[in-house]
């Protein structure tokens with residue numbers, strides 16, 4: 001990550017639910033800038049891994065160690081859920097809220113809200129109720145609300161699921177700008193094209209295990225395992 005202090009190590013992390021191992025054991029060191037794309041078939045454990053990294057999934061074994069104390073790590077992270085969660089209030093209130101929680105002065109909040117409303121193309125909808133926005137607009141608002149806090153690490157779970165091409169392109173360009181500005185992005189996707197467009201490195205999960213990982217160019221050009229090859233070809237992999 002751009003801030004060299006923000007990296008994370010997972011040692012023998014296991015998540016069990018109802019007696020079944022849904023993730024792990026995972027051993028992983030994650031650092032460096034850019035996009036880490038978490039890919040794999042349905043049920044492979046992608047969302048569970050994201051939540052483990054963010055510290056909101058109960059682990060049954062192993063350790064998750066950020067290179068800064070846990071409270072600092074959490075403070076420096078944001079998480080965007082697959083179905084955007086927002087306040088039943090205006091776009092402006094949705095963007096202001098995270099900054100109010102940080103206790104920023106009103107003038108600074110107004111400045112950043114105006115700037116981010118422009119970044120996400122909602123400057124003319126600032127006083128509209130957020131629940132009335134389209135799916136693409138809601139997702140852009142969720143992203144704006146996460147990025148307005150300038151997190152060091154941003155987690156996203158399928159941020160473009162069910163969005164049209166135009167909204168997907170707009171979200172990818174917002175994410176690319178954030179990555180260039182120094183936010184480490186860790187996201188899941190079902191869209192291999194999106195993974196190819198964005199990824200710096202890949203985590204390929206299969207059956208709860210980290211089946212293959214490494215730089216994106218290596219993964220896409222010369223996957224090591226037959227399962228990764230099959231997955232990239234579009235075959236059904238279990």
Ligand SMILES: Nc1ncnc2c1ncn2[C@@H]1O[C@H](COP(=O)(O)OP(=O)(O)OP(=O)(O)O)[C@@H](O)[C@H]1O
Pocket residue numbers: 017018022040041042043044045046047048049
């Ligand atoms: N609370 C839970 N109780 C029981 N099983 C769970 C629970 N949460 C997740 N699972 C199971 O854990 C496995 C991994 O789920 P997860 O949502 O992490 O996969 P995923 O790769 O994100 O899937 P998808 O691509 O479908 O979103 C699945 O088999 C799921 O059914």
